Amino acid sequence: MYNQKVLKHFQKPHNFGKMKNPDGVGKAGNIVCGDVMHLYIKVEKDKIKDIKFQTFGCVAALATSSIITDLAKGKTLTKALNINKDKVVKSLGGLPPVKIHCSVLASDALAEAIYDYLSKNKRKIPEDLQEKHQRIEKEKEIIEEKYKDWIKKEEKMLT
Amino acid sequence: MKKVYLDYAASTPIDPRVLKVVNQHLKTTFANSSSLHSFGQEAQAVVEKSRQIVAQALKANPEEIIFTSSATESNNTVLKGVAWANKHKGNQIIVSSIEHDCVLKSSQWLEKQGFEIIKLAVDKYGLISPQNLKKAVSKKTILVSMMQANNEVGTIQPIEELARICKQKNVPFHTDASQSFGKIPINVKKMKIDFLTASSHKIYGPKGVALLYLRKGVKIEPLLHGGGHESGFRSSTVNVPVIAGLAKAVEICQKEMSQETIRLTKLRNKLIKGILDKIPDSYLNGHPEKRLANNANLRFSYIEGEAIMLKLNQLGIAVSTGSACSSQSLEPSHVLLAMGLRPEEIQGSIRFSLGRWTKEEEIDYVLKVLPKVIKDLRRISPYV
Numbered sequence: 057m058y059n060q061k062v063l064k065h066f067q068k069p070h071n072f073g074k075m076k077n078p079d080g081v082g083k084a085g086n087i088v089c090g091d092v093m094h095l096y097i098k099v100e101k102d103k104i105k106d107i108k109f110q111t112f113g114c115v116a117a118l119a120t121s122s123i124i125t126d127l128a129k130g131k132t133l134t135k136a137l138n139i140n141k142d143k144v145v146k147s148l149g150g151l152p153p154v155k156i157h158c159s160v161l162a163s164d165a166l167a168e169a170i171y172d173y174l175s176k177n178k179r180k181i182p183e184d185l186q187e188k189h190q191r192i193e194k195e196k197e198i199i200e201e202k203y204k205d206w207i208k209k210e211e212k213m214l215t
Numbered sequence: 216m217k218k219v220y221l222d223y224a225a226s227t228p229i230d231p232r233v234l235k236v237v238n239q240h241l242k243t244t245f246a247n248s249s250s251l252h253s254f255g256q257e258a259q260a261v262v263e264k265s266r267q268i269v270a271q272a273l274k275a276n277p278e279e280i281i282f283t284s285s286a287t288e289s290n291n292t293v294l295k296g297v298a299w300a301n302k303h304k305g306n307q308i309i310v311s312s313i314e315h316d317c318v319l320k321s322s323q324w325l326e327k328q329g330f331e332i333i334k335l336a337v338d339k340y341g342l343i344s345p346q347n348l349k350k351a352v353s354k355k356t357i358l359v360s361m362m363q364a365n366n367e368v369g370t371i372q373p374i375e376e377l378a379r380i381c382k383q384k385n386v387p388f389h390t391d392a393s394q395s396f397g398k399i400p401i402n403v404k405k406m407k408i409d410f411l412t413a414s415s416h417k418i419y420g421p422k423g424v425a426l427l428y429l430r431k432g433v434k435i436e437p438l439l440h441g442g443g444h445e446s447g448f449r450s451s452t453v454n455v456p457v458i459a460g461l462a463k464a465v466e467i468c469q470k471e472m473s474q475e476t477i478r479l480t481k482l483r484n485k486l487i488k489g490i491l492d493k494i495p496d497s498y499l500n501g502h503p504e505k506r507l508a509n510n511a512n513l514r515f516s517y518i519e520g521e522a523i524m525l526k527l528n529q530l531g532i533a534v535s536t537g538s539a540c541s542s543q544s545l546e547p548s549h550v551l552l553a554m555g556l557r558p559e560e561i562q563g564s565i566r567f568s569l570g571r572w573t574k575e576e577e578i579d580y581v582l583k584v585l586p587k588v589i590k591d592l593r594r595i596s597p598y599v
Binding site: 058063066067069072073074087088089090091092093094109110111112113114115116117118154155203 | 517518519520521522525529538539540543545547558559562594595596597598
């Protein structure tokens, strides 16, 4: 199902763990679907100097988390924002079709971390990043609402 | 590398004693069992002998057993066949919310055809309440279908009680015994069961063969129409070698059942206790006692099941998971959801299922390597 490169990243993920005093934090995914990623960045001279992640998720989620830190490290913020899901999948040498959505998790978390850094520093936020941020926020809301409804329904069923 | 297979609930290796029988019939018993010449009649005799063995194990009459290609086919036959044959009497079918997909998806399909499906809830152990069934059965009910033991958590239902309620209300009762047949004793007469499904590849027999018990006199339409094989209940040229294999597998299970249950319970309990003792924030899913001797289903907080499964796989250990990520539908296990577990709790669930060749050293090996697997994945998780 998974290729050797994916399994290698899964087995020995790069840059994992929590970061002390990050300049930006991005959170993406949700526990209902089974994938959550927290991504931390340190920024110096508009470059990603250090990057770390923490992920709850499957093999694909862990592998995409690991590779995106490799891809983003050392890059300028502008260049890092160009790392989309296709690039993530390609650098892993492909993912099973049912797992492609995991790569969105990684690119979303990176975009969110950069968004967080820029807004904390009162910097101008590029339009497409603004849009992306709004989409991610909206998706979070929808899932939280769905989850609440669903839990209510379950509880009713059990009583 | 060590290889440890702990996914016997998914499928079992064929027992060498069964393989010998299948091989022998593949070589010699090739004829169509419907043919009247001596070759055909020889094949027919093998099938009837097999039918007797299976019937004996269930305490049924041989003419009440038919052979099918899979438990999925048997379950589809019962759900759709009974619905179709009894639609003049009513349109309501009652199932439990933790049935196998082949029962639930058949029910869904029947719902589209105008039948009303009631899904009974289960408690936190996965138990169906006979009281709830009593309340749910109505004049419109034409079938109740409840599995004897659950495939994911191994919870064993009070089948006798459930069937008795149905008998009192004169509603046919079906049980899917795919996971329990050959592991716990079944007496269809005493237990008042009208339909029963069981499979061969779960009990060390070949794949592609299963059985269906149909109590004499029940009303059911066949799923497959054709040459009228299996007393008209299941047309298709009869697959003699695997049926003989199934019968051999049944014979072995009957003989070894009580010893094997004791052996597996001991190993299974060692595994559960070992995990709960060694790994913090780990929990048992399902009932502590009312469960199949070979089933241990545990959940590990803060991490996801597919990742655990693959880490174990890299160490040579084969298990399965109820996590959403590992399923094609990307939905968490409907069984664990029905038991009231939150999606985040389900994601880290792992099923270990033991079997005939499971050895104590293998359980020790799992207990040795599993704590590190869990610890390593937790180091990456944002929730610890």
